[in-house]
Amino acid sequence: MKKSLTGLVMGLLLSATAFCKAAADPVSDKVKQSFQKEFEKATNITWMYQKDKNVYHARFQYNGEMVEAFYDEEGSLLSTARFITENQLPILVMKQMATEYPGYTVRQVVEFTNESQTTYIVSSYNNKETLVVKFYPDGDSQRIKKIKNKF
Amino acid sequence: MKKLILAWAVMLIAGLTSAFANKSEDINRYAQASFRHDFSSAKDVVWQEQKDFIKATFTLNDQVMYAYYNRQGDFMGVMRHVLSNQLPLNLLMDLKKNYLSDYWISDVIEMSTDGQTKYYVSLENGDQTLILKSDGSGEWRRHKTFKKNIA
Numbered sequence: 001m002k003k004s005l006t007g008l009v010m011g012l013l014l015s016a017t018a019f020c021k022a023a024a025d026p027v028s029d030k031v032k033q034s035f036q037k038e039f040e041k042a043t044n045i046t047w048m049y050q051k052d053k054n055v056y057h058a059r060f061q062y063n064g065e066m067v068e069a070f071y072d073e074e075g076s077l078l079s080t081a082r083f084i085t086e087n088q089l090p091i092l093v094m095k096q097m098a099t100e101y102p103g104y105t106v107r108q109v110v111e112f113t114n115e116s117q118t119t120y121i122v123s124s125y126n127n128k129e130t131l132v133v134k135f136y137p138d139g140d141s142q143r144i145k146k147i148k149n150k151f
Numbered sequence: 152m153k154k155l156i157l158a159w160a161v162m163l164i165a166g167l168t169s170a171f172a173n174k175s176e177d178i179n180r181y182a183q184a185s186f187r188h189d190f191s192s193a194k195d196v197v198w199q200e201q202k203d204f205i206k207a208t209f210t211l212n213d214q215v216m217y218a219y220y221n222r223q224g225d226f227m228g229v230m231r232h233v234l235s236n237q238l239p240l241n242l243l244m245d246l247k248k249n250y251l252s253d254y255w256i257s258d259v260i261e262m263s264t265d266g267q268t269k270y271y272v273s274l275e276n277g278d279q280t281l282i283l284k285s286d287g288s289g290e291w292r293r294h295k296t297f298k299k300n301i302a
Contacts, residue, residue, distance in 0.1 A: 113241045
């Protein structure tokens with residue numbers, strides 16, 4: 001499940017429209033109640049459903065930021081994803097990025113949190129390519145995608 | 152060493168520190184060399200030499216940070232004050248759910264040592280200051296409580 005949700009976050013980074021294509025299914029009361037308990041002050045909520053993964057997800061504003069929350073059909077919160085700025089990355093991640101990927105400009109950062117771990121998926125580019133790299137809070141990283149720029 | 156940094160973080164969050172800047176030519180050159188390697192984009196560096204460690208106060212991405220080194224130039228840790236919305240979302244949610252009905256937030260510190268990122272939050276109400284600690288896994292633990300002296 002964790003792997004497939006990382007795929008959804010990748011969709012967030014690489015194509016903002018990927019989520020909108022999901023068919024909107026009725027969301028059960030169980031899932032909605034669980035959501036309201038966790039994110040009491042959420043606004044502009046849009047619900048979507050990934051039928052193939054059987055995952056409900058809500059996109060909404062929370063503390064002035066866009067957040068995605070993923071639920072299973074029982075209403076358990078599986079994970080959250082939120083767009084953050086480069087400055088919100090842990091210092092060890094900033095430090096590692098500067099060492100490992102000097103000269104790249106950060107385009108987008110998604111903080112991905114599940115029950116046990118927070119990871120950061122960073123999309124950055126230089127004049128040759130765009131990289132999508134997953135960082136752990138200790139600065140360890142794993143390259144997920146490299147896309148050559150089309151000029 | 153980690154304990155020293157931790158003690159410093161607690162003093163910092165409780166507002167008990169004072170700063171005496173040293174001239175950079177007087178500062179241990181091993182620490183300066185390590186610092187230049189670790190934080191090559193740092194600006195406005197101010198050095199401070201203490202009995203047990205050497206501290207660099209600097210700005211990185213427009214944020215003030217504090218890095219600590221020993222006399223051999225080994226990196227001991229780095230910390231910064233952050234806003235509550237810079238906390239990983241699961242920690243922010245846990246804070247709101249379990250503490251913010253009784254306390255207000257007076258400070259939040261991110262501290263990294265030995266490849267681990269920890270967060271400290273200082274909460275206050277009329278009677279006490281409560282310091283919580285988390286390793287980022289999603290939950291807060293009570294670290295220290297100070298009774299307020301009310302005359």
